[in-house]
Amino acid sequence: MAYKTVILGGGPGGYVAAIRAAQLGAKVLVVEKDRLGGTCLNRGCIPTKALVSGTELLRALNRGAEFGINADNLVTDFSRFMGRKDEVVQRLVTGINYLLKKNKVGIVKGTGKLLSPNTVHIAKEDGSSEQVKAENIIIATGSRPAVNPSWGYDGTTVLTSDEILNLTEQPKSLLIIGGGVIGCEFACIFAQLGTEVTIVEIMPSILGTIDKEAARLMQTLFKKQGISLKTGTGIRKVIKGQEGLTVTLETGEEIRAEKMLVSVGRAFNTEGIGLDTIGVETGPRGEIPVNSRMQTGTGNIYAIGDVTNKIQLAHVASAQGIIAAENIMGKDTEMDYTVVPNCIFTYPEVALVGITGQMATEQGITVKQGKFPFMASGRALAAGQAEGFVKIITDPVTDKILGVTIVGSHASDLIAEAALAMKLGATAQQLAGTIHAHPTLAEAVMEAAEAVHGISIHI
Ligand code: FAD
Secondary structure, three states: OEEEEEEEOOOOOHHHHHHHHHHOOOOEEEEEOOOOOHHHHHHOHHHHHHHHHHHHHHHHHHOHHHHOOOOOOOOOOHHHHHHHHHHHHHHHHHHHHHHHHHOOOEEEEOEEEEEEOOEEEEEOOOOOEEEEEEEEEEEOOOEEEOOOHHHOOOOOOEEOHHHHOOOOOOOOEEEEEOOOHHHHHHHHHHHHHOOEEEEEEOOOOOOOOOOHHHHHHHHHHHHHOOOEEEEOOOEEEEEEEOOEEEEEEOOOOEEEEOEEEEOOOEEEOOOOOOHHHHOOOOOOOOOOOOOOOOEOOOOOEEEOHHHHOOOOOHHHHHHHHHHHHHHHOOOOOOOOOOOOOEEEOOOOOEEEEEOOHHHHHHOOOOOEEEEEEHHHOHHHHHHOOOOOEEEEEEOOOOOEEEEEEEEOOOHHHHHHHHHHHHHOOOEHHHHHOOOOOOOOOOHHHHHHHHHHOOOOOOO
16 A cells, blocks of 8 residues: 555654645545554543643642531542543543544554565464555654663652552552652642652752743752752662662661652654664664654655654654655745744643753843742632732843743743744733733733833732
8 A cells, every 4th residue: 555644653743744744635644553643642641631630639628618618527439539540541542543534544563674675574463464655744742751770660669750640549648759740740649649659859959941930949849848859969878678669879778668750751663663774863872863844864755753862742743744744745834933832731831941940041142131029929829729820931132021931820821822822932021911811810920011111000
C-alpha cells in the first residue's frame, strides 16, 4: 500500500499531524505500537491532571470549615481515586480513534521501522508484519522516562512516572528524585493525599528553570504543604529492604521511604527505528535535529514532538505536527517557539510564557517589570486562593510584552491571555487598557500590566 504520509507514533504529535495532513487531502497512515494518544493521554498530561483534579476537590473539602461547610471524617478511596483517571483516559483514547477515522486516517497497531526513506516495516503484535510505501514519513515516536540503573529501578518499589500511575495502594512515604515539573506535580498529588513526600533535587532549587522569585515562593509553599525538600544534593546509594528503601544522599543523610519515584528527565524513542540505516542523523542523546519546517537532514523524513528535543510539551508536539503536515502538503510554514505557554500543575499552579527576568539578564536584555500579588485581588481572596502573583516583563523602549510568569490558582488558564497578547505583539499599555471583568483572577494580569508603568490601582 502507498501513502502520501506514514506517521510513526500516535501521540499528540503524530495524531494531530495525521489529521491536518488528511484535512489537506493526504492519504495518511498512523503506526502506533501501544495506545493512541501516546504519553500525553495515557501516561502524562491527562492522567496526572485527572489526579490533580481529585486532589483539588480534597483540598477544598479539607478547608470546608473555613467556608462554613463542615465536611468531617473525609475518607479517600485510593482505588477509586486512581480508577477515575483510567475512565477519563479511556474516553479520550476512544475520541482520538474516532477523530482519525472521521478524517479517513488509516491506523495500524504495530511497531514501525524505516527500511528506506520511502519504506516502513510494521511488526504487529500477532507476529505478522507488512511493508508500506510512503512519499513522506513523520517520526513522532516520543520519549520515555530516563532511569539511572544504579538506583535499582524495578517498576514496583523504584518507579518512574509510568508505574506510579498504576499504584493500587497509596504509599505511606514517597521519595521523589528530581524536583522538575513531573516530580513536583506528583509531590503535590501525594502530599495532599497524606503520603509523606520528600523531594531530592541536585540543583539549588526545585523548578530551577522558572522565574527565581516564583521558584522561591514555590519552595515555601511546598514546605507549607509538608513536602520535605533536599536541594543541592544527589543520591549516593539506594538499598532495598523488606520495608522499602533506604536512600543515602550525597550529604550523608539517610532517608527511608516505601516507594521512590525517579523523575530526572526523558529518553528519546529513536533507537531501533532504522534512522541509522537510512542516514537520518541523531544528536548525542538520540534526539533528532530538525529545521523550522520540521524536516530532518533527509528531506522527506520529518520529526516532531519530544524526539526533536525542542520543548517537551504536548501542545508543542501538536504545533510541530501541524507544521510538518502543512509542509508535506505544499504549504510553506515554519515553527516559532517564542510564544509557548508552559504550565506546571502543582499547588498552586505555575504558568509561564516568554522570558523571565533572569533570562533577560543572561541575554543582556534590559527589561521593565510589573508585578501584582493575588493577595490584592478580590476574586482570589473570595476564593481563599490569595497565594502567588502575576509578573510581566516588557521591553522598556517598545513596551511590548516579552514574558509573563503567573503563580497561583488557575495560572494555567490565565496564561492564555498573556500568550495571545505576546503573539499579537501587544504592549503592556494595551493590556492594561483592556477592560477586564470584575471580580476575576484575570484582573491581576491587567493590574500587573498597569504596574509596569507604576499605575496599578490596587497596589
Ligand atoms: P508521545 O506522546 O510519547 O507519543 C509517542 C507515541 O509513539 C507513543 O504512543 C508510542 O507508543 C509510539 N511509538 C514509539 N515508538 C514507536 C514505533 N517504533 N512504532 C510505532 N509507534 C511507536 N505536556 C504538557 O503539555 N502538559 C502536561 O501537563 C504534561 N504533563 C505530563 C506529565 C507526565 C507525567 C509526563 C511523562 C509528560 C507530561 N507532558 C505534559 C509531556 C507530554 O506528555 C509530551 O510532551 C507529549 O506526549 C509528547 O508527544 P509526542 O507525540 O512527541 O510523543
